[in-house]
Amino acid sequence: MPDTSSEAVKxxxxxxxxxxxxxxxxxxxxxxxxxxxxxxxxxxxxxxxRMNQEIGREVAVPGTYQTVESNPQGPVEVLLAPIGGxxxxxxxxxNAIDVALFVLLLGGFLGVVNATGSIDTGMRSAMRAMGxxxxxxxxxxxxxxxxGGTTYGMAEETLAFYAILLPVAxxxxxxxxTGVAIILIGAGIGVLGSTINPFATxxxxxxxxxxxxxxxxxxxxxxxxxxxxxxxxxMRYAARVKADSARSVVAGQWDAHKRHFLKDGEGGEGTTRLxxxxxxxxxxxxxxxx
Numbered sequence: 001m002p003d004t005s006s007e008a009v010k011x012x013x014x015x016x017x018x019x020x021x022x023x024x025x026x027x028x029x030x031x032x033x034x035x036x037x038x039x040x041x042x043x044x045x046x047x048x049x050r051m052n053q054e055i056g057r058e059v060a061v062p063g064t065y066q067t068v069e070s071n072p073q074g075p076v077e078v079l080l081a082p083i084g085g086x087x088x089x090x091x092x093x094x095n096a097i098d099v100a101l102f103v104l105l106l107g108g109f110l111g112v113v114n115a116t117g118s119i120d121t122g123m124r125s126a127m128r129a130m131g132x133x134x135x136x137x138x139x140x141x142x143x144x145x146x147x148g149g150t151t152y153g154m155a156e157e158t159l160a161f162y163a164i165l166l167p168v169a170x171x172x173x174x175x176x177x178t179g180v181a182i183i184l185i186g187a188g189i190g191v192l193g194s195t196i197n198p199f200a201t202x203x204x205x206x207x208x209x210x211x212x213x214x215x216x217x218x219x220x221x222x223x224x225x226x227x228x229x230x231x232x233x234x235m236r237y238a239a240r241v242k243a244d245s246a247r248s249v250v251a252g253q254w255d256a257h258k259r260h261f262l263k264d265g266e267g268g269e270g271t272t273r274l275x276x277x278x279x280x281x282x283x284x285x286x287x288x289x290x
């Protein structure tokens with residue numbers, strides 16, 4: 001008879017990594033409180049600002065910084081800070097609401113697709129088609145994210161893609177860090193080498209009154225060279241992890257990641273042979289006989 005004591009069950013399961021960390025909302029709210037507290041300590045100051053017709057916004061005037069009267073933030077301002085981050089009620093100007101809505105819409109779309117089982121089916125089909133060549137999905141995906149980063153500054157917009165790529169990386173035999181690196185480093189190197197990014201390169205070029213094409217060759221060198229180095233590093237790390245899972249930087253959380261991101265709690269090369277629905281049905285049908 002198997003040991004069903006609470007001690008055995010507890011030792012058989014690794015702790016969920018989410019249970020040991022505060023949520024993202026908690027961290028953000030604590031940061032808001034910290035910044036509000038610093039507003040009572042750090043002296044306030046500002047630059048004079050003038051309208052720049054070329055970029056259509058006000059810019060700071062160099063050499064005009066001066067100390068002004070402090071405006072300490074209290075509990076009411078702390079509570080209203082998240083709302084002001086999306087839409088400033090004083091100036092009637094939108095702040096980060098466009099990025100937030102984009103992430104919400106993309107996340108909702110992925111949620112619907114995931115509920116239909118399309119993502120899981122596509123994952124298994126891709127893994128089966130690659131047939132042991134999963135390592136080559138790293139340069140392909142990193143290049144796609146780098147293109148997004150260099151063309152329109154794709155950074156916050158990648159949040160919804162983590163839910164897709166982390167299960168893919170785990171099923172390929174890699175760890176969660178590999179999936180995160182594909183997105184984070186791929187998009188990051190693209191933004192670093194912003195060739196035609198309108199939110200960075202073009203605005204900065206307009207502010208400096210120079211054509212945004214100046215320095216384009218150097219930006220391409222930075223983009224391509226940096227991407228090649230990053231791809232080689234991630235591929236080397238992923239190959240080492242697939243050969244020996246103990247070399248993963250999150251080796252102690254491997255099983256917890258599989259339970260969280262994979263429906264069947266398994267990963268690696270052997271998981272693409274049996275569809276998820278059939279495996280789930282077989283497990284449930286054997287449950288009463290245990």
